Amino acid sequence: MTNKRERQAVILEVVEARPVESQEELRRLLRQRGLNVTQATLSRDLRELRLAKIPTPEGVRYAVADAADEDESRPALEVILPPLFRALDGVSELVVVRTRPGGAQSVASVLDAEGWSEVIGTIAGDDTILLICRSTAARDRVMRRLRRAAAGRRG
Numbered sequence: 001m002t003n004k005r006e007r008q009a010v011i012l013e014v015v016e017a018r019p020v021e022s023q024e025e026l027r028r029l030l031r032q033r034g035l036n037v038t039q040a041t042l043s044r045d046l047r048e049l050r051l052a053k054i055p056t057p058e059g060v061r062y063a064v065a066d067a068a069d070e071d072e073s074r075p076a077l078e079v080i081l082p083p084l085f086r087a088l089d090g091v092s093e094l095v096v097v098r099t100r101p102g103g104a105q106s107v108a109s110v111l112d113a114e115g116w117s118e119v120i121g122t123i124a125g126d127d128t129i130l131l132i133c134r135s136t137a138a139r140d141r142v143m144r145r146l147r148r149a150a151a152g153r154r155g
Contacts, residue, residue: 007035008045015051019061022102026062053106055083060103077110077149085150086127090139095131097146104129118142 010033011026020026023042030037037045046052046062054063060083084103089096099107108124111131118138123130133139 004045007037007041008049010035011042011045011051012049015062019059021059021061052109053102055080060084060100060106077107077114078152080110081107081146081149082152088143088146088150090143093133093136093139095133095139095142095146097129097131099127099129101127103127116142116145 010030014020014026014029020029023039027037027039027042051062053060084099084107086098086100097107104124104127108122108129111122111129118133118141120132120134131142133142
């Protein structure tokens with residue numbers, strides 16, 4: 001049995017050594033190294049290690065978010081959203097963004113980093129993001145920006 005620090009070190013080694021597309025793939029790779037990790041534990045480890053799925057020319061992969069280079073390494077919303085985007089809807093001060101499975105955390109992280117004054121906060125699951133806006137007018141502005149970003153346009 002390994003401790004948390006050792007397990008997380010192995011996770012970083014695996015993700016840095018090769019492209020990993022999903023938690024299930026990562027769990028298989030860890031099992032091959034003798035670590036049987038539950039999905040809940042792996043999710044918690046990924047969050048603590050600041051590992052996020054990011055789009056690459058080869059597909060969506062887990063990568064380490066380096067706090068020192070965060071602004072330079074963080075993909076722009078109009079880069080990360082188009083390949084992950086599924087749908088957008090809004091009601092009252094709320095916006096719901098649907099992504100491909102596993103994409104919500106990455107998109108929400110980029111949205112949070114945008115620092116839009118219209119957005120009070122975000123909550124992300126596996127494939128759904130809830131944005132809470134300051135007003136219905138703010139919701140409309142956010143939805144316009146998200147539609148442009150989903151189309152790969154800045155703004």
